[in-house]
Amino acid sequence: MRALVFAGRNGKELLRDPLSPLLMIGLPLVLLFLLSAINDNVPNEAFAIGLFGPGIAVLSLSFITIFTGTLLAGDRRSSFLTRLRASPLTAADSIAGYTLPMTLIAVAQSAICLIAAFFVGLPVTANVLVALLVLVPVGVLFVGFGLLLGAVFTVEQVGGVGSILINAATLLSGTWFPLSLIGGTFETIANLLPFVHAVEATRLAVAGDFGAVVPHLLWCLGYALPVFAGAIALFRRQSQA
């Protein structure tokens, strides 16, 4: 119950930030419609809606890292977290309180991106619902990155480090170009990171190839679990310093 009360506060803090809808929903939608227009004028397989739609959905989720990290780092700086740590709210309650609203917002973001993709040619099928489910652990992964950044860095640093993460998620996910175009070490590193697997899992779900989704999803979960474990360990350590 305490975690839910705290989750309510965190949701309000995020939704009341005028930048959050702009970056988390506005920017991805602009990119979606822009790429769709490019594809209409200069048809290119890489810009087929079934490929870049899922990529944009994953990109939109990466912004949640910055907002989660900034919120946590801000609470640390203002002593608000000190107040909470002196309260009956446990470390687990706090982590759940940050994660829950961010995950719900991530689901809403994904749904908006996929619905918008319908208007630029994404087939309206039940596969999109599966893709939405696939995007839930991906959203949790980005929330985990945010918690980790917020526990380690200051508010100002979270913005910079988060931007690096967003750029990495963009360039190494195969959203803009097939990774095989560059190949070599770049492709190997990209395949070791979770971003390309998040995009591939979503693309395969949209295409209805559900069996092939699982290994990519497991790759993302393989990152999400240690990222969350690290964030929780740091949070507990700071709580019991």
Added chain:
Amino acid sequence: MTAIRISNLTKDFGARRAVDDLTLSIADGELFALLGPNGAGKTVTIKMLCCLLAPTSGDAVLLGDSIRTDPAAVKQKINLSPQETAVAPKLSVAENLELIARIYGCPKGEARSRTAELLEQLHLTDRATEKARSLSGGLQRRLSLGMALITRPRIVFLDEPTLGLDVRARRDLWRVLESIKGSTTVVLTTHYLEEAEALADRIGIMHTGRLRALGTAEELKQLTGTAAFEEAFLALTESGEQP
């Protein structure tokens, strides 16, 4: 009845001893002021009593529960107003108060009625719907204090609650503290000596991590043979041994 029993409480940060073998008892309902120059160990003591810092050695028992063995039970009975302003910036004044009340387990309806009552007491009713970040520094500190009182704690720790407040706001806050005196145990740190003299039942003076003296303002003046409390404080916080 004793509300806080501190026994040989010590905190080291590496080679530096921040709190040195502190032993002290505070009675239920007492308003106790902890004074000392910067770096005396006041805030570290409060952080240990609030279960925010683990002691290196020693213990403190708050209303029957140890900060070492049962911090969860301790946290249910206490509240804290930290030294820095600690509010949720994008929540309104009323939402901040309700949030803290509900985190301590207060039902929604009761949280609302307590909030209305406290807003009145702190003269914040007309600012209830404004975002906390839009308040002046002084009003944010007042809200921060309200967040410590909304849970009606048995023990409340106020770490320099009047820092940055103007004279009138400080006097308003004094009135609030006087109104809870007797029913709530208050541990207050402050750099305003007149505040401690006016409000506190007893005063503890810390210097370099040690409790140098303990008593009423009058007793401390007699102890140091000084006429003014400020002189007594200066005498007790000079380097070297206590008088």
